[in-house]
Amino acid sequence: MATVYSMTGFARVAGRVSEKGGFTLSLKSVNHRFLDLHMRLPAGTDALEMQLRRALKEKLVRGHVEVTLSLDRSQKAEAAYDAAQVANYLAAFRSASAANGLLGEPDLNAIFRLPGIFNSESRSSERDAEETAALEAAVLRELDPTIAALNTMREQEGAALVRDLLSALERLEKLVNEAAGLREDVQKAYFERVSQKLSAMLGGAFDRDRILQEAALLAERSDVDEEVTRLRAHIEHFRSLLANGGEVGKKLDFLLQEMNREANTLLSKTGGVAGNGPRITEAGLGMKSEIEKAREQVQNLE
DSSP states (O other): OOOOOBSOEEEEEEEEEETTEEEEEEEEEEOOSSEEEEEEOOTTOHHHHHHHHHHHHHHOOSEEEEEEEEEEOSSOOOOOBOHHHHHHHHHHHHHHHHHTTOOOOOOHHHHHTSTTOBGGGGOOHHHHHHHHHHHHHHHHHHHHHHHHHHHHHHHHHHHHHHHHHHHHHHHHHHHHHHHHHHHHHHHHHHHHHHHHHHHHHHTTOOOHHHHHHHHHHHHHHTOOHHHHHHHHHHHHHHHHHHHHOSSOHHHHHHHHHHHHHHHHHHHHHHTTOSTTHHHHHHHHHHHHHHHHHHHHHHTTBO
């Protein structure tokens, strides 16, 4: 059986940019009608985001995918301040105080919050660009292995869903076969019921052959043979799609909608029929239950 992917999965990888820092890249995927990429990246990584989006669109088809990149700086920059700048701020404060006849000393905490005081705030743009380029290269090196790990989990989840769906199909098929085995008895009971009603309505003045003919036509309309045939065809088609693998989620969901429609028609034809009618009704309700369970599972398939 070919591979069928679930849209549920998770993968995480840790990498190094340099001796001073590293990063953690994680991918989390859940079900969605389309491919929906949600990025949580550090500021200043717009170019990296575009490359991540392009790569993910090539490898994934459907699902809401959260991409999270967090930085880990193991060696923090020293909090060295610009002594000359601090001296300038102090001189300006005291000059302004003296000019306005004010008393008091400047607040050092307030001065340290002013821009340009710490050396780490004044790194050159060239160094920033180099570090950003190094980060992008390191993350992109780890991207393919991370996507592969995500798909491995999605494949495992998909295999489990396929097993559940095949089991549901077996139960559904048994119910369809049960309804098929009761079909003739129910049709006969319906024919007798209609014949009796027509006879009672017409009293003694009636054409018996005509009544039987009308009853036979009405009984034919209540026959569930077409629904049973179509349900069996849908079940085989469902198995074929699972066996072929690939992007099958939407196709299977549509097929289950068709199955549900057939089960509803079957129930509408057998409601209130004597004989084994209640047994077919029970089988039809069981079909709807299995179909609904299968639809819930199919929502997670790519």
